[in-house]
Amino acid sequence: MNYNQIKGTYDVIFSLGANCLPADQLSRHMLRKIGGVLDWVESPALSGVSHLLRNRFLNYMELPNLAITGINDKAGCYIVRDAAYYIFSHHDFPLNQNTPVQLVSYPELREKVSRRVPRFLDTLKNANRILFIRTEGTIHETAELLDVLQQLVPGEFNLLVINHAPVDYMVETPWPFQNVCALQIPKVPDEFHDNDELWKNILDGFSVR
Template sequence: MSLKDLKGTYDAIFSLGDLCLASIQLRKNNLRPFAGPLDWMSSPSLSSVNRLLQNRFEGFMELSNLNPTGYSTGVDSTDPFLVVVDKNYGIVSSHDFKADENTLTHLVTYPEVKKKLNKRIQRFLDKMSTSQRILFVRTEATFSEVLELESILSNMVKKEFHILVVNHSNINDMVEKSWPLERVTVVKLPDDEKWNGNDNYWKYILEGIHIRD
């Protein structure tokens, strides 16, 4: 599926990780009207995300599975936050638990964080059931992982969906790849300064994509 086939209007666009990069770029390009459950989390293994989707988020970020391991900073600030690992899925929250309100031994604000996350999960699942057209964006993924993802989403999304995969490697320019997957578009971008140095590529990729009013 080519980049031009990706263009058009969607009812929802969600990041599926692996870091905050996809969410940041969707926001920069005015394509993030609401938050998704994985927006500000680290999910290095797409296989784990696939399992999370397959399970419809059952058991995700349950208090008994959480392990605070250190400190991070906010997405838009230098405010300190705790790094909290969901041991069940290997997914990491780095921007939810403020360090001045929580400790490594006591997640005081867990009820509020879980309530916020549950709201995002429910909206995510609702959009999968009600959207006429939905786009999922994932950075860093292998062919086999995306093949599995496409299969899982085929059983979850009621109508049309597409997957945009953006991988990074030691290259000097954007390369569009051709994977034999009906609903998947794949591009490779330079990995040097990928957080801010590829803004022009992301703008090109997302140009012509719109969110339905």
């Protein structure tokens, strides 16, 4: 599927990571109709996302699986890893509310997850046309993700995979999947801002009902 084929109107567009970038760009362009479960977390391994979806978020962000791995200075939060799925929270545990040995604000995260997961799964089940956007993924990881999504989504869905690479502009990658468009965009020092104009051009081709 090429870029012109994947463009169009969708019931909902969801980010599948690998970090906050897709959700942030969707929000800026008024395309984030519903908050997704993976909008504001880091999921560096697409295989972990596929595992999470296959398990329908079973034990996701459960307290026994969490460990502090660092500090996000910009967010003013502890970085907390979910060992079960290799997913990292960067925005849920403010430094002024938690300690290096106690995640005091965990109940707030638990409430958010408990609200968003059923809504996300219900939307996958009932929407007629869904677009998923993922940054950073190999062709083999994408094949695994497609297999999982086909089990979760009875309606039509497409997947836009955007990889940062040593290119000077947007380049389409010919992947052999009927409902996947793969793009490469420049690898830049600040991916949250340096490619803003390019993201604008990419997302201009999409709308939500």
